[in-house]
Amino acid sequence: MSGDVEHGQAGDSLRTDLPLGVSAEAMAAMLAMTPRNLQLLAAEGVIPRAARGLYVPAEVVPAYIRQLRETAAGRGGGEATDAKVELMRLQAGRLKRQAALERGELVPRGDMLAGLQAIMGHCRARLLALPSGVAPRLEHLPAPEVKRRLTQAIHDVCRELSQTQVIAVDEDGNPIPEEEKESSP
16 A cells, blocks of 8 residues: 555645546545535635546545644634634624623613713703802802802712712613612523
8 A cells, every 4th residue: 555655745645546536426425524515615715626526536635634624723714614603703792791681790782871861961950050059159259269169069069979879770760679680680
């Protein structure tokens, strides 16, 4: 058998006893795959195709082994394999986000925006109410005292706002008890 193999670089040995051209069905059987998968690999340029739909095993087998090694080493697997890997990554990310949502670790964007708008509306209302609440008591005072009292009033409003509790609510606007938020799936 030693005369049947030409020796070259690793992976480039060519068997001389293999047929020169075989059908897609025969080549696919040699590689333990379907003819369709063989045709996809040929279309992607992973394996060479001879004329008229024939395949040269001495060329196809080393090319297929190289592709398998590269895929195993993470250096690529053709467009179809790369697309499948990317799809699997996206699906895994989606599942992780869904699980985090169900555990209450994430808040849906719409809910977060609605909550922030409500908070900002409350802050705006408190700050806009400040002049009408403070002005009548300041009109007879000198400027430095007006500044001091306005600053104090602003600090009071900011302290009040910082102590405001944000309460989670369900779809109907009813408060969700703290223990239910932690235990809900």
